[in-house]
Amino acid sequence: MIDRCRKLTVVLVASSALHLIACGALQPAIAGDLDFFGRSGNAIELDFGNLAGVPSGANFSGLSLSGFSGHTVRTSSELQQGSFASDGRLWVFPNPTRDTPTLGDTDPAARGFQGTLNGSLLIDGQPKKFSATVRPGYTGAGTGSVGQSLESLNDPANNRLFVAEQQHRLNYFGFVPQGGGSLVVDGVFGANTDEAVRTFQAAFVAGINTTQASVDGIVGPNTAGWLNAANAPTWEELIDPDPQVPGTFSVAGAIGDFDILPGRDPGTNARTGNTPQPERFGTSWAHELWRNGSAAAKTATSITQLMNAMSTFDGYGSSAAHSTHRVGMDIDMHTNSSTHNFGDGSTSRAEIEVISTAVAYIDAGASAGSDSGRIIRIITSNEDIYDGIRAARPGTALYLDPSSVHTHHLHLDVGSPTREAGVADTPGDFDFDDAVNGFDFLTWQHGVTASSLSSTELAAWQSNFGASPALTAQLASVPEPSTLVLLLCWIIPVARRRKQRSSGFVRNAPLAGVTVSPGACGWSCTWGLF
Structure with a gap:
């Protein structure tokens, strides 16, 4: 309820008025x-x-x-x-x-x-x-971000609202508990929430051989910071944009920048492409690195890369065959069969191609943006390949596995990017459509914002009016400023009266008269709220 007279003056250049009309303020829904x-x-x-x-x-x-x-x-x-x-x-x-x-x-x-x-x-x-x-x-x-007060498994001091926010954000990002399925958003930090939190934590910790057991499961400032980060990871299925026809898969027939090694068909144990690879899931960071690295490797070697394994749909299921592939930050990359040995001290052409491929992934991660992971270590059992990568990129951590486990592929350990601070909503964008316009004034006036009918919120709307990522694209044709301002001064009172008739709780008195006058920087429209 507005109990005293307030003056609202909006100075609009022609582009701002055009933006208001382009956003549909003539027809409020x-x-x-x-x-x-x-x-x-x-x-x-x-x-x-x-x-x-x-x-x-x-x-x-x-x-x-x-x-x-x-x-x-x-x-x-x-x-x-x-x-x-x-x-x-x-x-x-x-x-x-x-x-x-x-x-x-x-x-x-x-x-x-x-x-x-x-x-x-x-x-x-x-x-x-x-x-x-x-x-x-x-x-x-700010408002809408995930809160924390050191929530953890079965802690009676947990803030249930914060836990619910954490559960919802994990669901939104796609992180699941062991066995899969969405978290129940109930504010109770139980075993399922703990499992999803640990996978999320292990992703941003992203150390060598990191698993859910490597982290504490406590949602403190760092974990909440990542839940709110502009470049927070999501948990996703890796999609091959141009897969081979199911039933016809072959390594020699690989196409595009990369293929995904199929799973084994029940009964025959063959990899025909009819059975999806179960370990095709992981973080968006690892997927972005894989896509960028594969494209760079294809350019460098003309070879389509083959992804052998990442993580299962929940991460936890990878423990049976790949004990370190549990948090979506590990990638096994197929190598040419002629390199499936320990090396002989003489680098073959196929080994050189593997080395060039590894370098492409290292460089792709180093030059990528904040939404991509980076290579923090490579494992191989082939000493010729090990020596070649070390010579080409001496700053990259390497491990020469003396067993035969890594003779037929390279294991890529993926590290997290630097965290980008969470982004607040634009002050005055009360309807969250990423544009501060006339609809936001109506939303403010209807009293459903965080600080109902506050002068602070109104000032924020005035200050940011016209802010929109798409504003530049809307300025191809600009009508006369006087026409636009007259339309604006008609739109808001009419929309306001419509809303007054529909709501019994927001009861502001009728608007005073509207005046329009030219100013040094544009036209101004002034109306009074009494």
């Missing part, structure tokens, strides 16, 4: 009485007790979540943050596996779920509809 926004990788808070016009001591009941089917919603009572009946707080955790149009996802190209979910509740007995619109991405700093 109102899904319910109360419209909230958040990101797919975040715990999205809906704080009904903080809404403008909701009196202190209000009662919240009759919560209906039928429109949230397949997604997780936890109240303050469930997460031990208070009592929902008296504070009206809940959190939405969008299910990242509901990422297809048939399951309601409106942006299948983006990671996780995007779309609008609808529910209802009673506030002091008055029925209210609400919606939560889920935008792409995740927040790495």
